Each structure stands twice: as C-alpha cells, then as structure tokens.
Amino acid sequence: xxxxxxxxxLLADGRISRREFLRWVSVMGLATxxxxxxxxxNAVAAAPKKGGRLRLAISGGATTDSLDPATLADNMPxxxxxxxxxxxxxxxxxxxxxxxxxxxxxAASGAAKWVFKLRQGVEFHNGKTLDAEDVVYSIxxxxxxxxxxxxxxIVRTIADVQADGKQTLIFxxxxxxxxxxxxxxxxxxxxxxxxxxxxxWEKGIGTGGYILDKFEPGVSAFARxxxxxxxxxxxxFDEVETVSILDYNARTIALKTGQADVxxxxxxxxAHFLKKTPGVQMINITGYRHITAPMLTDMPPFDNxxxxxxLKYAVDREHxxxxxxxxxxxxxxxxxxxxxxxxxAADLPQRQYDPDKARYHxxxxxxxxxxxxxHAAETIGGGIDxxxxxKEYAAKAGININVVNETPDGxxxxxxxxxxxxxxxxxxxxxxxLMFTTGYSSNASWNDSHWKNExxxxxxxxxxxxxxxxxxxxxxxxxxxxxxxxxxxxxxAFSDHVDAASDKIRHTEVAGNxxxxxxxxxxxxxxx
Numbered sequence: 001x002x003x004x005x006x007x008x009x010l011l012a013d014g015r016i017s018r019r020e021f022l023r024w025v026s027v028m029g030l031a032t033x034x035x036x037x038x039x040x041x042n043a044v045a046a047a048p049k050k051g052g053r054l055r056l057a058i059s060g061g062a063t064t065d066s067l068d069p070a071t072l073a074d075n076m077p078x079x080x081x082x083x084x085x086x087x088x089x090x091x092x093x094x095x096x097x098x099x100x101x102x103x104x105x106x107a108a109s110g111a112a113k114w115v116f117k118l119r120q121g122v123e124f125h126n127g128k129t130l131d132a133e134d135v136v137y138s139i140x141x142x143x144x145x146x147x148x149x150x151x152x153x154i155v156r157t158i159a160d161v162q163a164d165g166k167q168t169l170i171f172x173x174x175x176x177x178x179x180x181x182x183x184x185x186x187x188x189x190x191x192x193x194x195x196x197x198x199x200x201w202e203k204g205i206g207t208g209g210y211i212l213d214k215f216e217p218g219v220s221a222f223a224r225x226x227x228x229x230x231x232x233x234x235x236x237f238d239e240v241e242t243v244s245i246l247d248y249n250a251r252t253i254a255l256k257t258g259q260a261d262v263x264x265x266x267x268x269x270x271a272h273f274l275k276k277t278p279g280v281q282m283i284n285i286t287g288y289r290h291i292t293a294p295m296l297t298d299m300p301p302f303d304n305x306x307x308x309x310x311l312k313y314a315v316d317r318e319h320x321x322x323x324x325x326x327x328x329x330x331x332x333x334x335x336x337x338x339x340x341x342x343x344x345a346a347d348l349p350q351r352q353y354d355p356d357k358a359r360y361h362x363x364x365x366x367x368x369x370x371x372x373x374x375h376a377a378e379t380i381g382g383g384i385d386x387x388x389x390x391k392e393y394a395a396k397a398g399i400n401i402n403v404v405n406e407t408p409d410g411x412x413x414x415x416x417x418x419x420x421x422x423x424x425x426x427x428x429x430x431x432x433x434l435m436f437t438t439g440y441s442s443n444a445s446w447n448d449s450h451w452k453n454e455x456x457x458x459x460x461x462x463x464x465x466x467x468x469x470x471x472x473x474x475x476x477x478x479x480x481x482x483x484x485x486x487x488x489x490x491x492x493a494f495s496d497h498v499d500a501a502s503d504k505i506r507h508t509e510v511a512g513n514x515x516x517x518x519x520x521x522x523x524x525x526x527x528x
Contacts, residue, residue, distance in 0.1 A: 048506070052527040053239040057251045057260035058516075060379065061244025062410050063218035068201035069188045070142055070149035073412050074379075075264060075515070076244050078187050080221045083240055083522045084125070085190035085206030088116060088135065089181045091430055091518055093509035095340075097181040101130065101191055101207065102169075111176040111465065116169040122230045124193050125204075125211045132163030137194035151188035153444040154437050157464070176465030178472075179431045186434070187519070209235025209523045218244050218409065236526035246379065246408045255280060255500055262501040262525075264515050268326040268382065274500055283499045284328065287512035288338045288428020288435075290494045291386070293374070294448040296420045297488035301367055302449075305486055310361035311372070312490050314394040316353040321493050323389060324382045328498050332491035335483040336426060336435050339494065340512075343432050343476035348484065358397035371400040375415050375422040379408035383423050386492070417448050424448060425495075427514050432476045433464050440483060449488030456482045504528050 060075025069085070072078050088102040099105075102116040122130040139161050142149035149155075160172040173180065183189075193205055204212035209231065210223035221242040229235050243260070245251045248267035254260035256277055266274060266282070275282045295302035295311070302308060317331040330339060333351055337344050362368055376387035384405055391401040406415050415422050429435040438444055441460055442452040456479055463475035483489070497515040507525045511518030517525065 048233065048236050048526045049528070050236050050238070050526070052237055053241060054237040054522060054525070054527075055259065055261045056240060056242045056516075056522065057245045057254045057263045058242060059244075059246055059251070059265050061218040061246070062408075062412070064410050064413055065217040066201065067204050067212075067215060069138075069190050069192070070147060070151070072188055073150060075519075076218070076221075076242065078514075079516065079519050079522065080204070080212070080215065080223075080242055081187065081190055082208065082520050083210040083221075083223050083242070084204040084208040084212050085192065086208055087185055087187075087190055089184040090520075091182075091185050091511060091513045093511040093518075095430055095511075095513060097185055097430075101135070102184075105181060107180070109176075111178050111180065111467065112173045114171040114173070114180050115164075116171070118167045118169065119230065120167060122207050123228050124207055125226060126193065128193055130191070130207055131166045132169050134194045135169055135191055136161050136163050137196075138191045139189065141192075142188060148445075149188055150438075150445055151186050153441060153446070154183050154186060154434060155189075156443070157183075157437075175461065176467070177433070178465070178467055179433050182429075182431045182434055185430065187514075210240055220244065231523075234523045237522065240522045242522075248378070252500075255502070258502075261505060262499065262516070262521060264499045266498045266500050268324070268328055268498060271326060271328070271498055279503050281501055281503045281505065283497075283501060283507075283510060283517075285497050285510050285512040286340060286494075287497050287514070288341070288426075288430070288494070289497060289515070290332055290336055290338065290426055290428060291492045292332075292336075292424045292426060292448075293390070293421065293490040293492070294417075294424055295488045295490075296417075296450050297452075298450040299420050301365065301370065301372075302420060302488060304365045304367075306361040306365035307367060308488055309485075310358045310365065310397070310399065311394070312351060313354045313358035313361065314397045314399055315390060315490060315492060316393045317351075317492055318353070319393075320386065320389055324386050325493060325495050329493045329495040332493045333480075333484055334487065334489065334491045335480040336428065336439065336489075336491055337432055337476070337480050338428060341430075341432060343473045345477040345480040348477065348481055351484065353393065355393075355397035358394070358399060362397070362399055368398065369400070371402050372421060373402050373404050373419075375404045375406050375419045377406040377408045377411045377415070377423075379411045387423055417446070430513050432479075433460070436460055436479060437464075440487070451483075451486075451488040453482055453486060501525075 058076050065077045086101050089097045090100040092098045103119045105116045107114050142151040142155045157174045159174045162170050164170050209226055209229045211226050212223050214222040223240045225238050251263040255263045321329050374387050376383040387403040394401050439446050442457050459475045459479050463472050466472045504527050506528050
C-alpha cells in the first residue's frame with residue numbers, strides 16, 4: 001500500500017496534483033492527519049504586491065459577446081465579468097463554497113429556506129452602496145419563463161427571494177437543497193445594481209476589483225483597479241487588459257515574446273516545449289472540465305438510442321486522451337461527473353472502445369452505411385483533430401462520419417444546440433446537482449442533447465433535498481448510469497486545465513473549478 005509520506009513526496013515533486021492527493025487522502029480516511037503545510041507545498045510562496053498591468057490573452061471571445069450576466073457562455077466574457085463583479089458566494093481552491101458578498105448563511109426547514117447576511121459597506125463602481133434589493137434584482141434577472149439566462153434551470157428551484165431589511169436575504173426554495181450555497185457561485189449570478197437593463201449591462205457596473213473602461217466584444221477589454229474594493233487582499237494589478245486570441249499558436253507566441261503575461265488553454269501538442277521555455281511557468285490543475293459530443297435526441301437519427309450507443313462504443317477514449325490531451329486528463333464514461341467529485345460513480349463499468357458492439361447497434365438501428373455530420377471547431381480545444389480521430393475510430397466499425405469544420409467565431413450561437421451533432425466542452429460544475437440541473441434535466445436551458453428522462457428528473461429532485469449522504473450517493477450513481485446508457489451525449493474525457501504565465505506572475509493555491517484559477521486570476525494573482 002502507498003504510504004502517506006510517499007504521496008506527500010509525489011505532491012511536493014509536482015508528480016500528482018493537489019486534488020489527486022486530497023482524493024487519495026479522502027479514500028484512505030487520512031484527512032485528519034494532513035497538515036496545512038502539505039496542502040500548500042505546490043503554491044508559489046510570496047507576499048502579494050500591488051502594481052503593474054496584467055495582459056491576459058484568452059480564447060473564447062466572439063463579436064456576439066455581451067456582458068449581460070444572463071448571456072455569458074464562453075471564456076472571455078466570463079473572465080471579464082469576474083474582474084468587475086462578485087457573487088454572493090465563491091469557490092475556494094479546495095472546491096468549497098466560501099462567503100463573498102454574503103458574509104454568512106444558514107439553512108432552515110430541511111434546507112428549503114436559506115437566510116443570507118450581506119457584508120456592510122460594499123460599494124458599486126458608481127458609488128451606490130450594495131443592499132439586499134440589488135441582490136433580489138440580480139437573481140430575478142435569471143428567473144421567470146421569459147428569461148433566456150443560462151442559469152434559468154438552476155434558479156428554477158428558487159420559489160421566492162425577498163429582502164428583509166438592507167442586509168438580509170431570504171431564499172425560499174421549492175424543496176430542500178443541501179448544496180444551495182453552491183448554486184450562488186454560478187458565474188451568471190453576479191450582482192449588479194437594481195434596475196440595470198439593456199445597454200447598461202455593457203457598462204459592467206459591479207462591486208468587483210476592477211472598473212471597466214472599455215469593452216469591444218470579441219476583441220479586447222480594459223479595466224483599472226477599483227480604489228474602493230472591499231477585498232483588501234485581492235485585485236493587486238493596477239490595470240487588466242484582456243485580449244481575445246482564438247488561435248493556440250498566436251497565444252503561445254504572445255506569451256513567449258512578452259506581449260502577454262498569462263494565456264489560457266495551452267496547445268497540448270506543444271505544452272512540453274512551452275514548459276521548457278525560459279521565463280514561462282505552466283499552471284496545470286485537475287478540475288471538472290470535460291469534452292463532449294452532444295446529439296439532439298429529439299431529431300432523427302439521434303432519437304434512436306441504438307444510434308447513440310453505436311457512436312459511444314465507436315470511441316477509443318484512451319487513444320484520444322493520449323493523442324489530443326497528451327496525458328493531461330482522464331477517460332470519460334459518457335456522463336459529466338468528474339472523478340474528483342464527491343458522488344462520482346467509481347463502480348460504474350468503464351465503457352471501452354468496441355467496434356463490434358458499435359457495428360451491432362448501428363445495424364440494429366437500420367443505419368449501417370449512413371453518414372453522420374459532426375460539426376467541430378478549434379474553439380473546443382483540439383476540436384478538429386479530435387473530430388478527425390473520431391472519424392477514424394468509427395470507420396473501423398463501418399460507421400461513416402463527415403467532419404464539418406466550423407469557424408470558431410460565434411460557434412456557441414450558430415452550432416451548439418443548433419446542429420444535430422457537434423463537439424462541445426463543459427467547464428463543469430462543483431456539485432453533481434448543479435451539473436445535472438444545468439445540462440441534463442428535461443427543462444434545463446442548456447440541455448444540449450434535448451434529452452428527457454422521467455426517472456432521471458425524479459431522482460434529481462429527490463437527491464437535491466436528501467440529507468442522508470449514503471442515499472444521495474446511490475441516487476447520483478443511478479443518474480450517472482442513466483446518462484451513460486440512455487443519454488444523448490458522448491463524454492470522451494475529463495481534461496486538466498493547462499494554462500501558462502510569465503515567471504513574474506505569483507499566486508497561492510490555484511482553484512480548479514474553472515481554468516485560470518477558477519477564472520479569477522485577475523483578482524488573485526500578482527507580479528513578483
């Protein structure tokens with residue numbers, strides 16, 4: 001058996017991630033003997049300093065972007081939004097919900113009622129003092145049948161939200177939710193002044209560490225430090241310049257030539273070379289991010305589960321992880337729950353590449369010889385290369401795939417949830433309930449396979465309010481199996497977050513809930 005000291009050494013040497021270490025410790029029941037110094041051994045130890053302009057070169061920008069929190073869908077607007085705004089709750093580097101604009105909360109009525117206390121003295125960029133009515137307005141922006149918010153499905157369980165004075169909020173839910181504080185960490189649910197609407201969203205008025213001076217969708221944004229920021233230990237840069245660079249090579253060159261200080265989503269094909277580049281540091285962490293290929297199950301031929309199973313068996317996941325992710329990840333099992341999550345169904349048999357089973361199910365569906373169009377773009381991350389590999393894997397089962405090479409700009413509005421079959425990726429969510437509610441429940445705004453399953457929906461509601469952790473685990477395990485065997489999505493792999501920065505950048509422990517330190521590097525990092 002591997003000893004604790006051996007695992008500590010692997011962690012210190014950087015041969016395993018902090019999350020991998022913590023998962024091992026949890027499984028072995030050793031959490032109580034791990035000292036805080038062990039958990040910080042991978043962090044860059046230095047006292048934060050103020051000053052300088054952070055130049056962030058990032059993927060995922062489009063000319064259709066908006067800073068309306070309801071519309072946020074990709075990396076660039078997501079990063080900018082958290083430069084200028086805050087949530088009630090944020091996720092720390094351990095994956096825990098911690099107070100942000102809320103200073104405390106407590107549950108009542110079987111977790112069907114939650115009372116949040118706001119921090120006092122927090123100001124918006126326009127000088128207005130934050131109060132409970134601002135929060136009520138901001139949350140309600142995502143509620144109601146007419147909203148087009150990406151958070152619509154996760155706030156649907158909020159029956160009512162009311163201000164009780166200036167500093168207290170009362171959330172009444174449709175049922176118990178043991179994980180409700182996690183809901184309020186969603187990147188859509190940032191807080192803006194009450195009454196914000198229309199073009200006012202683009203001004204980016206928030207309570208965040210930076211004040212927005214300029215935003216050109218899909219091109220760039222410029223923000224300066226908020227002199228009245230309520231977090232004295234955050235927002236260390238004087239200025240933050242965020243530039244959209246969609247191409248991997250262009251982002252890498254920008255970093256290597258000193259035109260950028262931080263880049264996201266490194267090209268994994270050349271990451272080992274970049275790692276050896278003088279003046280560059282790699283920032284790699286395991287998270288919830290996963291690569292998928294959703295099929296619209298309400299459209300033929302994907303309304304036939306034999307077609308879906310055939311395509312699932314036609315994927316060589318191990319080869320894909322090795323070839324596309326270069327080992328920076330692990331194989332997926334056709335459901336979105338990461339191996340590092342609490343209720344991951346580790347006992348669920350791993351689906352293997354099986355051309356014979358793929359051929360069998362396709363023949364059973366009566367579609368042997370049919371050609372399937374698979375839409376892909378480099379915005380996915382190795383998207384075109386991955387699609388070509390899928391074509392090659394499927395060919396060995398006699399399945400024909402035509403790869404449709406799409407342009408990255410506007411991919412999420414033109415292709416995702418529009419075309420019958422496409423490549424996609426999810427940043428993931430910190431809890432099983434949030435992930436399933438956002439992308440798999442029948443009424444989810446981002447149910448990108450249009451899959452509906454009555455049993456799944458029932459279990460989702462039951463598990464959300466179940467306080468017995470053993471029962472919750474059993475429910476989530478069955479839900480993972482339902483998605484795996486009947487769902488409309490192929491989950492190929494869980495990919496690590498692989499970012500890079502100038503060696504002048506300093507940081508403490510890095511969060512893995514999103515890339516770039518939970519997409520908050522602008523607030524959390526600093527220059528040496």
